[in-house]
Amino acid sequence: MQVKAQAKFLRGSTRKARLVTRAIKGMPVEEAAAVLRFMPQYAAKDIARVLQSATANAENNHNLSAEDLIVFDAIADEGPTIKRFQPRAQGRAFPIHKPMTHITIVVADQEA
Numbered sequence: 798m799q800v801k802a803q804a805k806f807l808r809g810s811t812r813k814a815r816l817v818t819r820a821i822k823g824m825p826v827e828e829a830a831a832v833l834r835f836m837p838q839y840a841a842k843d844i845a846r847v848l849q850s851a852t853a854n855a856e857n858n859h860n861l862s863a864e865d866l867i868v869f870d871a872i873a874d875e876g877p878t879i880k881r882f883q884p885r886a887q888g889r890a891f892p893i894h895k896p897m898t899h900i901t902i903v904v905a906d907q908e909a
Contacts, residue, residue, distance in 0.1 A: 798859055799869055801903040802851035807843050811875040811898045814840040818871035818900070826852050826866040826904055844871070844900055851904045861906050869905035873898050 807814075817840045821829040826848065833845040848868070855861040876897030882890040 798855075798861065799903050799905040800851055800855040800859055800861070801901060802847050802854055803899065803901045804843060804847045804850075805899045806876055807840075807898045807900060808895065809840050809843070809898050810896050811873050813838060814844065814873035814898045814900060817841050817844050818873045818902075821848070821868050822871045824868050826863055826868060829868050840873075840898070844873075844902070847900050847902045848904075851902045855904055855906075865906045866904045867907055868902065870901070870903040872901045874901070875899070 879895040881893040
């Protein structure tokens, strides 16, 4: 059985979040949570919250044990970009792009 959790419109670069999601893919849930706790990346905190949500969904909605779950898939997709402008000298304006990320984590029991 596969159970998923999503977090949308998180501020941060998708490319940087993918570094973290690739690191935990295929790990047992408890090991992945421990790895995320000590990762220096900013995105690791958000991904840890989504992983905790997916684990809670599996336990409460499908009666699966957290010890038997693995991270089946971890995806960081690109969200919309907030566009702003920074005033510069002589009437110029430089663009500022503030990216967003959608994170999806799928956990599955080890029989799947």
